[in-house]
Amino acid sequence: MDQELPATGAWRAGDPVGERKFHNATPDRRFQLEGGGSLPEVVIAYETWGELAPDASNAVLVCHALTGDSHAAGRMGEGHVTDGWWNDLIGPGKALDTDELFVVCSNVLGGCQGSTGPASIDPGTSAPYGSSFPVVSIRDMVRAQASLADSLGIDAWQSVVGGSMGGMQALEWSVMYPHRVRSLALASTTAEASALQIAWSHIGRMAVEADPRFRSGDYYEAEPGDGPHRGLAVARMLAQVTYRSDEVFTERFHRTVIDQFQFSLEPTFDVEGYLDHHGLKLARRFDANSYLRLNRAMDLHDLGRGRGGVPQALKRVEVPSIVATVRSDGLYLPRQQKDLHEQLVAAGSDSTWVDIDSPHGHDGFLLETAALAPRISDLINKSQETL
Amino acid sequence: MDQELPATGAWRAGDPVGERKFHNATPDRRFQLEGGGSLPEVVIAYETWGELAPDASNAVLVCHALTGDSHAAGRMGEGHVTDGWWNDLIGPGKALDTDELFVVCSNVLGGCQGSTGPASIDPGTSAPYGSSFPVVSIRDMVRAQASLADSLGIDAWQSVVGGSMGGMQALEWSVMYPHRVRSLALASTTAEASALQIAWSHIGRMAVEADPRFRSGDYYEAEPGDGPHRGLAVARMLAQVTYRSDEVFTERFHRTVIDQFQFSLEPTFDVEGYLDHHGLKLARRFDANSYLRLNRAMDLHDLGRGRGGVPQALKRVEVPSIVATVRSDGLYLPRQQKDLHEQLVAAGSDSTWVDIDSPHGHDGFLLETAALAPRISDLINKSQETL
Known part of the structure; x- marks a missing residue:
């Protein structure tokens, strides 16, 4: 197999941009990292669907999982080696209805599909970072997304939505920036990585x-x-x-x-x-x-770190949420989502438990879109009512 | 870590034999393999506990799992890098009571703790087999064990006992040599490897x-x-x-x-x-x-191969059996043992279902000896009654 492959599957400067747009998160200062250290330059690749309302009230942030990227919706084509990973949920008339909503998905910091990551050029050496690229955290990813939100003029997201590592980001959004999130859709995720994960x-x-x-x-x-x-x-x-x-x-x-x-x-x-x-x-x-x-960012994910534990951290969440579980998930176990849901409720949050009876395991959050769609629609409606 | 390790962890000729004895399964002809081909020489390393009765009626064969070996009981020491893997079940007064029974455990064909395997010397080249060692099957392992039984004067085992790959061997014993097995104890095993395995x-x-x-x-x-x-x-x-x-x-x-x-x-x-x-x-x-x-031998394991399917093969089993499952086993799933038990019952066999409520997963068959012991004792008693 080796002969057909480049040294990396990363998207690199000069490759077709496809639907990507780019945000410079470091126009005037270095990007500080939770683990110490900093990056001189952070560029975030993102895609959008729909139109942002004049009052910027209709924006939804979709957060991708480990091997996902900004191409949450759309076709495979130049610059995009896969179809949109949540095509069934994002589009006109769909749960994330792009006739009504402005949907944003960005490639995470540390990723390899257009955002700054280990395959990017280090301006200090003019060579790829490689081994010198630091360990980033979910919180770092979210801070980079917050910079993108600022640049788009989005003060608060109508909803932040994600599964697996995407759900970790959504959770961090709700705790780091509680006033910038009006609802939260969490699928197949956890408040803290388990020993098994x-x-x-x-x-x-x-x-x-x-x-x-x-x-x-x-x-x-x-x-x-x-x-x-x-x-x-x-x-x-x-x-x-x-x-x-x-x-x-x-x-x-x-x-x-x-x-x-x-x-x-x-x-x-x-x-x-x-x-x-x-x-x-x-x-x-x-x-x-x-x-x-x-x-590693997922391993390090612990919503309660530096905040007195998960239950304490969740007290910052005051918006409605759904917590979806796939019963057959053997990696992000239902007990983890159950705990999260119960902790949200205990913290006084309006959390709705979504129990998906599916054999698809962890990938259920990508595949069971028919089960997720009505619950996400309900959540969007609920968050609109609270405007 | 590398500097401390030999090229292989295999036991090799010249290493301390410890409690091992050796049986030559090819005194006068090559050992034919199920997959075609043959081996010029097969030596089987084995250990025994207790005394064989004059009529050889009290012998029990214990079959080991993937990384086990003949040292099912006993201490770590010269020639044995681990304690016996089923010490809690084998010994005086234990479920496999060596005051009464003659217990035998042999290292499997293809293994690396004294029986002929890839690290053994190929007599044809006077060098280790390495890549030239053939793929062997569970049936091949059992045929080598049958040769050992012959040499020990054991016409029939009072019980053949094993978990995981050991259970595969026990099952094959009951189908290949139905008149040489008087009872069968199967733990955390399957009649055919699943796609997940x-x-x-x-x-x-x-x-x-x-x-x-x-x-x-x-x-x-x-x-x-x-x-x-x-x-x-x-x-x-x-x-x-x-x-x-x-x-x-x-x-x-x-x-x-x-x-x-x-x-x-x-x-x-x-x-x-x-x-x-x-x-x-x-x-x-x-x-x-x-x-x-x-x-690979486990992958290839299919009790029904060449026998018209598993249910048909199980019709050869006429002795009492126990089929033990550990509820939390995510590798050899309870549904597999349940199927096996039900197929045994459907084939007219006296099978007893043993449901172990334990969090220990697949390793439960090694750890939940307290739950297994009384059921194995019952089975031994039952098989004595049928003598």
């Missing part, structure tokens, strides 16, 4: 770092095909399994063989081909250094 | 094979520290998570940090240190080529 994240990192082509993170000058694709593919494969469920795998693959049954170490079963395909697919479109750092 | 197995293989020190399987001549330890450690880490559960990880680790909280890619949380420890520990005591092949 950290475990999987760690193993993915170990797989990437064990790849000799990773070169401790300084692989951007490698020849085509000589990047850390194999390590990233292994990390993706294991993540892919944690995103699904036994039920889905059994129904889809069972013990079906690719070609013929063989007593061999070579891929024999359909599920092996599926994993290889997904590993390679991510290596084509993602950057290994970003993968490490975004996973 | 194959998926995890595949990813572990990819992690090992991606390690440049794996050298396609021919690493035995490597300098100390230059074996595929890193790939094997990643494979073990991911397996380790699938063996446990969210509940156990939360209780044991939650978000506790090793030293102090840091914004770093370096291991920060206790759960990361735990995984690194277990990865390294397996690399010290196991062989990467064996790991690949035993995992």
